[in-house]
């Protein structure tokens with residue numbers, strides 16, 4: 133059979149496996165790539181033909197997502213997680229060592245096509261790093277010994293299925309449990325409650341509970357459900373946001389790994405309350421390793437009548453759940469970008485309003501909630517709103533899962549009632565030498581020791597759960613610079629203030645961090661940051677300057693220390709910028725150099 | 738007492754002189770301007786040595802070693818330095834070479850170009866060496882004001898210079914700084 137016929141057949145099989153639905157485009161591309169290791173122009177054309185959509189659209193989607201490759205990759209594709217917490221654990225040395233041992237340059241594919249080594253944004257294994265992905269599967273607790281083995285396995289062409297299973301072991305590290313993680317939940321009890329008491333009664337409990345969105349923004353969940361329930365629409369949808377892209381967060385991973393039933397139950401409950409028959413879990417690509425077990429849980433729930441048609445024998449209660457895998461795009465955690473991605477498009481945030489509750493998936497009313505929000509909702513249906521509201525503060529009821537990482541003795545998941553102080557958390561996790569915390573991830577806030585008595589709740593420090601500790605041994609600016617790179621990498625490019633502003637900010641941070649900045653550059657960063665906060669289209673760009681602005685305020689000495697005493701320094705090394713031309717022309721006369729002293733002399737009045 | 742005239746210098750670095758043309762488009766307003774200012778070094782006067790000035794207007798980005806020297810000199814001699822036009826602000830058209838290696842650019846022009854006799858990359862010390870990339874002005878010296886446009890219209894230049902000279906707050910009407 134000719135090569136292109138084989139290609140057509142492979143693509144056809146996969147497209148048909150997804151029902152030929154263009155909304156499944158991202159899933160189709162992922163599957164095709166799993167088979168062929170990369171997406172060639174020819175492959176993309178075949179996919180477009182199979183789905184009867186334009187090749188340009190398919191190419192646009194393929195090029196948008198970091199984990200989709202439009203250029204050849206090695207048969208082993210290794211991506212190191214490059215969050216600041218991985219760096220604290222020494223990922224850079226390991227990365228360079230691996231590149232050396234394998235004889236491959238970072239970001240490139242080895243000549244024999246065997247292996248590619250690169251970096252990716254935080255993979256959500258901060259409590260068990262340094263971490264990486266190999267062909268999309270999470271590797272944890274990397275060290276020199278493991279690297280030696282990996283080199284052998286790659287060079288020996290050993291299939292992933294035969295790699296030592298402990299390399300892929302992901303532990304949950306639950307260090308403190310409260311009402312959500314601590315109390316047993318019997319499957320089906322929330323669904324029985326809604327069938328017995330009715331949707332109205334459950335909504336009343338939700339209102340009473342005061343539950344707010346646990347993704348970070350804290351919108352009242354009951355209000356969201358009610359608005360969607362009342363919105364006119366042919367179909368309604370429930371979407372669970374398991375994209376968990378915020379660096380330093382991993383609590384949704386633990387919920388999906390250990391409490392999937394509770395999350396699915398919360399989604400099914402929501403389906404019943406708002407009148408939806410279809411739910412989606414948008415699972416970040418980095419959590420690919422969970423897919424089979426989640427599918428198995430869904431299947432088991434169907435078998436015992438908790439999912440599918442006529443749930444618990446009630447012929448009016450149909451609801452099913454599909455899992456969509458993301459492909460490495462932080463912006464897809466933003467709910468409207470997530471919906472675009474679910475629809476098979478590239479994930480660019482929509483203009484809001486209208487909000488998803490009235491115009492969501494396929495323009496139908498849709499509830500998008502965080503994983504933890506659905507888990508809490510299921511519990512509330514069983515235990516009651518008052519029970520939930522008995523914990524927490526006036527405006528922030530219940531508990532919050534924190535993902536702790538960085539410089540502490542016991543990283544992992546900590547569940548606290550809202551209102552807990554930062555200091556208490558630091559004590560519990562064994563962070564004795566903290567100089568600062570990156571709270572709620574790079575998009576959140578950086579706080580210094582002066583603020584450790586602040587409380588974690590919506591009235592004070594709101595968070596989606598990321599909590600990264602920096603000890604006094606650390607350079608705060610290493611973190612700021614790492615985050616600045618993160619936002620450049622993750623900007624979707626749709627709007628100019630973010631597409632252009634994020635790289636400008638990164639360059640300024642780098643300039644100061646490497647000792648070339650002046651007070652003028654700090655002022656430039658402040659100005660740029662303020663513009664981005666108001667002019668960017670979505671939360672990503674609006675929050676991107678936070679680490680810079682916060683650290684300027686909280687850790688001024690970290691910046692000042694590096695400033696030059698001059699009023700202005702060029703953004704690049706002037707003389708070094710002539711080097712190529714010197715080589716090409718072979719010149720070495722005085723005019724072939726831009727020496728600092730001479731420049732100053734020549735410029736003297 | 739006659740007020741001393743404000744001294745202005747202008748120059749074109751890696752630009753096309755379009756911004757200077759726009760300055761000439763001030764037409765009869767130039768007479769008005771000449772009452773109040775005195776031109777120092779500028780392509781319009783052909784004065785080669787820069788004196789101490791109140792205001793420097795610079796068109797074009799920074800593409801070679803000579804540009805760096807001139808720009809630094811302007812910065813030291815001018816109290817207020819203004820970047821005029823897209824090239825000065827962003828690198829503009831000349832910066833389109835930034836996506837290629839300098840080697841590729843020079844080889845394309847001097848070794849592979851059509852109709853070349855004795856192809857070679859020029860290395861005469863009289864010719865300023867090119868920087869690896871073309872840079873906007875503010876990456877080399879501190880710039881006080883930025884006037885966008887390709888080129889900024891004569892009206893925009895007029896508004897800007899007038900407001901600056903009279904000490905008014907700078908505020909250009911939207912019509913003078915939008916380009917769609």
Ligand SMILES: Cc1cc2nc3c(=O)[nH]c(=O)nc-3n(C[C@H](O)[C@H](O)[C@H](O)COP(=O)(O)O)c2cc1C
Nearest residue numbers: 345346347373375376377465466467501502505671
């Ligand atoms: C750039 C960006 C990334 C986001 N990432 C996530 C995420 O990974 N998980 C999440 O639950 N919410 C994320 N959000 C918030 C969602 O837009 C949305 O508010 C949330 O999913 C609603 O669920 P909740 O009300 O239960 O918190 C993100 C928002 C932005 C602007």
Ligand code: SF4
Nearest residue numbers: 624626627630670673
């Ligand atoms: S702010 Fe950034 S991520 Fe958001 S739409 Fe604009 S470019 Fe995209």
Ligand code: SF4
Nearest residue numbers: 752753755822823824
């Ligand atoms: S901004 Fe436009 S007009 Fe001015 S120098 Fe550049 S190309 Fe010429």
